[in-house]
Amino acid sequence: MAKFVIEGGYKLSGEITPQGAKNEALQVLCAVLLTPEKVTISNIPNIIDVNKLIYVLGELGVKVERLSEDTYTFQADEINLDYLESDQFKKDGSSLRGSIMIVGPLLARFGKGYIPRPGGDKIGRRRLDTHFEGFIKLGATFRYNKDEKFYGVEAEYLTGADMLLDEASVTGTANIVMAAVLAKGITTIYNAACEPYIQQLCKMLNSMGAKITGVGSNLLTIEGVNNLKGCTHRVLPDMIEIGSWIGMAAMTKSSITIKNVSWNDLGLIPRIFQKIGINLERRGDDIFIPEQESYEIQNFIDGSILTISDAPWPGFTPDLLSIMLVVATQAKGSVLIHQKMFESRLFFVDKLIDMGAKVILCDPHRATVIGMNHESSLNATTMTSPDIRAGISLLIAALSAKGTSTIYNIEQIDRGYQNIDTRLQAIGAKITRIDA
Template identity: 80%
Template sequence: MASFKIEGGHKLSGTITPQGAKNEVLQILCAVLLTPEKVVVNNVPDIIDVNKLIFILGELGVKVEKLTSNSYAFQADEINLKYLESVDFKRDGSSLRGSIMIVGPLLARFGKGYIPRPGGDKIGRRRLDTHFEGFIRLGAKFRYNKEEHFYGVEADELQGTEMLLDEASVTGTANILMASVLAKGTTKIYNAACEPYIQQLCKMLNSMGAKISGVGSNLLTIKGVEHLGGCEHTVLPDMIEIGSWIGVAVMTRSELTIKDVSWENLGQIPNVFRKLGITLEKKGDDIYIPKQESYQIQNYIDGSVLTVADAPWPGFTPDLLSIVLVIATQAKGTVLIHQKMFESRLFFVDKLIDMGAKVILCDPHRATVIGMNFESSLKATKMTSPDIRAGISLLIAALSAKGTSIINNIEQIDRGYENIEARLKSIGAKIERIND
């Protein structure tokens, strides 16, 4: 198990280019199973979760060719369906939550899809009902082995239908969408997620020959086609990583430029950071963050305390609430963080309190942060990363803190952030990876 050793309190400067979007690429890679033709995917981040999915695709029989450090060619013309019922798959699939999205494409193309109960971050209840209820609506039969925690769906033919999703699940929408493109007839998905990642998946599928309309809205209409062809697709920059670099700049009071951020796909992110008092400048498609010695949280017009809450797109992404919480510890003012979606994601605040932050954990979903305006800096400490987003938030806190901090279990950070220590070093951070 590896650790990071961080010497905090140093000013940083320079330019960072964000990696490809983790949450998009996991969907895109599953979509290659829908066609026997070659699919090229560019801007693929070199991170643990993505590499695990590429490995699973290879074990399924997908031909994988690495074209450059971040580009791959995939061809799913000789799929080994027996792997789905193997002990190896039960082990491999259970280690990655994103593996759930292979079920829709396999069901659409081969009439069956199986998955062990997937892993991922331990951030609270993350149910799969939306996925399987959608497959059942399309005509699939569902089975579940309680002893082995193994899910399966099978169908001789999927039939288009209308469905209202019980929640606007991004992965659920993606999975049902991929199952629908080869179904017979027309499918309408109401309350569909409409994040940029879903829009990108729709654009990719349409370029392969699918007929999807309503892209960008919460009503997707899919006219089934008999087959899909190959394509080339480029993954968007990762909006969560962009928000993380904003956090790095702000907490270290540094000047930083984030390149090629795809401003039109950032949604509420710039606005939320500005409400925290942070100066962000749009320069072309870049974000420029000037050195800021202080930033003040805006109250509402009536003077009441600002609340930052997550919501389905175009609301604020839950994946950045941990970053916002850390930034708020050194702001001037008070903010209420309301994490609606996951009941365990705020439990890392005890580590920030150990560092000297003034945070009141009201309940599993809400925390009040009283900013210290850099008048009392965070103290270095030893801590453990519980999940990807809490891990990067603790790393940002450590970069701000005076003294040397140790973060254990950094494999959690590696799951979502490509080569993070080298990129931090390139802008002046004092960070070292220690392999136990």
């Protein structure tokens, strides 16, 4: 098992450029299945989850050509549908949650889509009901093999429908949109997710000839078309990585510049970091974080303790709550972190407590953090990364801690962060990757 060895307590400096957005890449890669024409996508992050999906597409018969480090062409003109019912696909698909989004495009174009129960982070229940209820609304027949944990939807053709999603699921919205673009008639999706990732997917589909309106709102209207053409698309910078670097700068008392952040797509992220006292400055499309000896958490205007919670976009993304919690351990003041969506995502705080952090885990969804104002540093320790976001949070804690820490199961971090050790070394971090 590979591990990171981190010598903490060093300040970082310089510039770092965020990778392409993982969550957007997983969506737009699945969209290449909607057309037999060539699709070119750039700024694709070189991370485990994305590379697994590209592999699955290749096994499906998609012609994949890598033009540069982050740019690929895809052509789905000779799809091997038999792969969907193979034992190999059951193994390949089950290791990646993003594989669920191949179902919508396959159903729309070929009349059937299958998927094993997807894997991914162990952060609690992540239902698929929204996806399949949407497909059923469009006219598909659903079946589930309980013994093999294998899902399937089939339809001779899809027909547009009005639907109200039971939750504003990002992947569910993406999957239903990709199915609806080739359906007969008009589909309306209310309570649709409207994250920048979804907006990017819709813009890409429209450039391919789809007719989607309401992009950026929670009410999407899709007029089905007969076919889609190829296109060129560029993935946004990863907002979660941008938030990670902001938190890392604050925890290590460092001054860094985050380049080309697509500021207008960051939503509340800069403002929430400012609420816990972190100074950041917009410089064109860059974020500059100056060195701070301390940062103080704001209270609500009535003096009550600040609560930071996740919510559907444009609310605060749940993927940054773990990082916000870690950063708060060295702030001045206290904050309640409320993780509403996933009941297991805060369980990594026991390692922070071992490191000397003052955190009270109230229940699986809430933790109260009493900041130490950098008066008492965290202590180095040995830990294991349980999921992507907890993993990067523990890495941030280790970079600020006294002594040498070791993090195991770093494949979880590699699933979401490209070459993180070499990129952090370039700005002064003392981090070493040791392969098993």
